[in-house]
Amino acid sequence: MQELDPFVFFAVFQEMLGFWLWLLLAVAALGIGSFVYALVKDRGIRAGRFVYAQIVGIAGGFAALFFMWWITSSSIRDVGGAIDVVLVLAIWVGGFLGGTILSYGLMGLTGRSRRETPVVTRIPADTKAA
Amino acid sequence: MSDIHSDHPMPSRRAFLKLALAAGASTGLLGLGQARAAIRSNARIVIAGAGAAGLAMANRLNSMLDGARITLIDGRKAHYYQPGFTLVGAGLKPASYVESTTGEFVPRNAEWIEEAVAEFDPDGNAVVTSSGRRVEYDFLVIATGLSLDYEAIQGMSPDLIGRDGIGSVYAGPQAAAATYAEMSRFADTGGVGLFGRPATEMKCAGAPLKYAFITEDTLTRRGNRSKAELIYAAHGGALFGVPIVSEKVRMLFAERGIDTVYRHVMTAIDPVRKIATYDTPDGTRELGYDFIHVVPPQRAPQAVRNSPLPWQDGPLAADGWVEANRQTLRHPRYDNVFAVGDIAGVPKGKTAASVKWQVPVAADHLVGTITGTPATSVYNGYTSCPLITRIGRAMLIEFDYDDNLVQSFPGLVAPLEELWVSWVMKETALKPTYYAMVRGLA
Numbered sequence: 001m002q003e004l005d006p007f008v009f010f011a012v013f014q015e016m017l018g019f020w021l022w023l024l025l026a027v028a029a030l031g032i033g034s035f036v037y038a039l040v041k042d043r044g045i046r047a048g049r050f051v052y053a054q055i056v057g058i059a060g061g062f063a064a065l066f067f068m069w070w071i072t073s074s075s076i077r078d079v080g081g082a083i084d085v086v087l088v089l090a091i092w093v094g095g096f097l098g099g100t101i102l103s104y105g106l107m108g109l110t111g112r113s114r115r116e117t118p119v120v121t122r123i124p125a126d127t128k129a130a
Numbered sequence: 131m132s133d134i135h136s137d138h139p140m141p142s143r144r145a146f147l148k149l150a151l152a153a154g155a156s157t158g159l160l161g162l163g164q165a166r167a168a169i170r171s172n173a174r175i176v177i178a179g180a181g182a183a184g185l186a187m188a189n190r191l192n193s194m195l196d197g198a199r200i201t202l203i204d205g206r207k208a209h210y211y212q213p214g215f216t217l218v219g220a221g222l223k224p225a226s227y228v229e230s231t232t233g234e235f236v237p238r239n240a241e242w243i244e245e246a247v248a249e250f251d252p253d254g255n256a257v258v259t260s261s262g263r264r265v266e267y268d269f270l271v272i273a274t275g276l277s278l279d280y281e282a283i284q285g286m287s288p289d290l291i292g293r294d295g296i297g298s299v300y301a302g303p304q305a306a307a308a309t310y311a312e313m314s315r316f317a318d319t320g321g322v323g324l325f326g327r328p329a330t331e332m333k334c335a336g337a338p339l340k341y342a343f344i345t346e347d348t349l350t351r352r353g354n355r356s357k358a359e360l361i362y363a364a365h366g367g368a369l370f371g372v373p374i375v376s377e378k379v380r381m382l383f384a385e386r387g388i389d390t391v392y393r394h395v396m397t398a399i400d401p402v403r404k405i406a407t408y409d410t411p412d413g414t415r416e417l418g419y420d421f422i423h424v425v426p427p428q429r430a431p432q433a434v435r436n437s438p439l440p441w442q443d444g445p446l447a448a449d450g451w452v453e454a455n456r457q458t459l460r461h462p463r464y465d466n467v468f469a470v471g472d473i474a475g476v477p478k479g480k481t482a483a484s485v486k487w488q489v490p491v492a493a494d495h496l497v498g499t500i501t502g503t504p505a506t507s508v509y510n511g512y513t514s515c516p517l518i519t520r521i522g523r524a525m526l527i528e529f530d531y532d533d534n535l536v537q538s539f540p541g542l543v544a545p546l547e548e549l550w551v552s553w554v555m556k557e558t559a560l561k562p563t564y565y566a567m568v569r570g571l572a
Contacts (some may be wrong), residue, residue, distance in 0.1 A: 015562030078522030
């Protein structure tokens, strides 16, 4: 295989997705941006919201897998070699991370600012003394 | 199944597509970027043929040269993504999946003469088009592709495809779709299915094997495998040109119950009686069929065969393949002539992956002649074939002139293993990579 450069990857992704590449990049930017925004705004991760986001992420992982099987006219019965299992895990993890980050970020943007205790918080002075 | 371009991608799909693309790289369709500065030149470059090889060459030269006059000559307005023909023939994609137009890939500052080349005059450094127009050149790139010679099989005609159990995915998108209709009918009713390949050089020698596997899988999925007898008629003593791959396919055929007969070259077909006739070492043999996948003999187009450009002797002479140095693609007798793609008279590789690896080498040597700095790049015969062994799995076969298996991801994607990852690559990454190549971007 000859060298791969980012330009080639981008050119192929453009051919693969066309308009959807830009939409995909916009959604990814929205997810990451809103996730970072929520982190900064809340000065940490809100545990309750994060649990919900991870539930969405789990569904996202399975959705990514089923989507791939759908667009490639294949199914779980076609997963054979070790590299196939790695690919399945990679797709699931990709879907999980994408779903978690995007849903957490969107909840941060649109959610009613529930006053819940962040995971990372300041320890009150009186308990310190105890 | 719709084209992936029109599917609604999910954000979570991105990471996976990258992985699929990395796998796509293993086909050899990915390659060099185009970072170098353009070289000033007023050379007249004629490219005969605007298929995958001709267009890729035009786009690559266009990015390497500034001021050169690039002329493409080809009367075909439609462009077909031929690696997708088997997917259409499998009923997984519509005919439109492989269809585009030549015009959308022609570089903006290149001229496209929408005629066929009728005559090559390499001694006069000119070609003559079908309307009689003479076009002179400083460099000629021959990328005419090849001719499918269905009529060389007595009784056969492309018009028969899609009728009375006759299929052939090679003849074009509609023929591939019609082939699926016949194969699908056969998968419902059962009977005898015949497969095979011609004794000539051919494009994608894995496709006849793939179609046998696809048919077997379709029968199995419909619960009708026991109703069918499948026979693969190999033209020689092996199933594939690379011995280790041939052995693997032999084992898979045995496992799937696909019978094999060797040294059977199809010479005639009787569509009424549904009988195919073969030349064998023991004389003529007739085999009846309920479905047959016909792969026609393939040879150079008439205009090439009538010219002084083909090999004058050796195994590639009879069918008129253009004489070319196997490492540089340069014509040994006309040093301003190059051959790329199916027409190139080199031992292996009439595939899109071959084109991807041939074009940069031929372009380097052509531009090296212009600049006076001889190029050093070499084409080693690399080609690849995602050999579908059932719907959902494929073996990523990559090899070179010397029958060596070439592994893009050693230890990860095993070449002789039926893998989902290789199937995913074929389904998702190959087509966009092919189009990026044709545009000169990959």
